Amino acid sequence: MDVQALSDRYGEEKTPFSFEIIPVGYDMDPETRVKVEVAVSKIHEILGSRLGLKFRRDPSFTIRIFKDKESYAGYREGPPLAGLASGYYSPARNEAVTWRHHNFEKMLEVITHEANHALIHHRLGEVPPWLNEGLSEYFERMEVFGQAVVIHPNEQWDQVVKQKVRDGSIKPLRDYLGLSQQGWQIHNFRTNDAYAQAWSLIHFLMSTPDGTRLLGHLINTLDRVGAQAFSGAATLDADYEGGLDALETRWLAWVLGPKRSHYY
Numbered sequence: 001m002d003v004q005a006l007s008d009r010y011g012e013e014k015t016p017f018s019f020e021i022i023p024v025g026y027d028m029d030p031e032t033r034v035k036v037e038v039a040v041s042k043i044h045e046i047l048g049s050r051l052g053l054k055f056r057r058d059p060s061f062t063i064r065i066f067k068d069k070e071s072y073a074g075y076r077e078g079p080p081l082a083g084l085a086s087g088y089y090s091p092a093r094n095e096a097v098t099w100r101h102h103n104f105e106k107m108l109e110v111i112t113h114e115a116n117h118a119l120i121h122h123r124l125g126e127v128p129p130w131l132n133e134g135l136s137e138y139f140e141r142m143e144v145f146g147q148a149v150v151i152h153p154n155e156q157w158d159q160v161v162k163q164k165v166r167d168g169s170i171k172p173l174r175d176y177l178g179l180s181q182q183g184w185q186i187h188n189f190r191t192n193d194a195y196a197q198a199w200s201l202i203h204f205l206m207s208t209p210d211g212t213r214l215l216g217h218l219i220n221t222l223d224r225v226g227a228q229a230f231s232g233a234a235t236l237d238a239d240y241e242g243g244l245d246a247l248e249t250r251w252l253a254w255v256l257g258p259k260r261s262h263y264y
């Protein structure tokens with residue numbers, strides 16, 4: 001699609017963004033293709049103009065969509081356990097891979113989730129899992145209306161986090177933000193608690209202009225200092241009034257309150 005035209009309209013993002021959608025073993029109808037294009041372009045736009053993550057090069061990648069789960073699982077270029085997941089992003093091949101699923105909404109969930117991983121990988125490389133997965137979980141709740149999108153709260157994750165806050169078992173943000181990839185896997189084991197908390201934190205931050213600016217600041221600090229030196233907790237303690245503790249208090253209050261959808 002002509003992403004440049006979209007960019008010109010928003011007047012901020014000038015670097016072109018091209019990506020290729022490859023349906024494998026079936027013909028994708030034009031309406032579906034346009035919706036996928038709008039959704040993925042919108043992620044690029046939100047990362048760029050809302051969160052200040054400027055793309056200096058075209059972060060192009062491929063989205064390969066198989067006709068069914070069997071052909072997806074049998075894709076020779078995929079990782080060995082790909083069949084256990086609903087989709088994945090392969091940095092080596094720079095492609096997001098999934099299959100048609102039983103309905104468009106489920107397919108779009110996977111594509112938006114993996115498209116965020118592709119863009120984050122292109123622009124930042126390795127990033128803390130709470131940030132990478134939180135953004136992906138946030139974007140996968142996207143619904144497309146023409147050239148606009150709505151990002152809904154994730155009701156399931158919302159209930160999980162609410163329950164853990166109520167019974168006092170939620171992981172304190174200071175521990176959570178510092179989780180390594182391995183720590184994340186352990187925390188997430190069987191329960192998906194790590195994903196639920198990541199979604200909650202990102203949806204919370206994206207709910208207000210101040211929160212969005214703060215998330216942008218965290219991302220740009222990470223970009224400046226590099227993943228090895230970056231600490232979300234240290235950045236918040238230094239640059240947020242009241243530090244991480246104040247942010248945690250606000251987040252916990254938000255968790256127990258109503259959630260709203262975001263319009264872009």
Ligand SMILES: [Zn+2]
Pocket residue numbers: 113117132133136
């Ligand atoms: Zn993911």
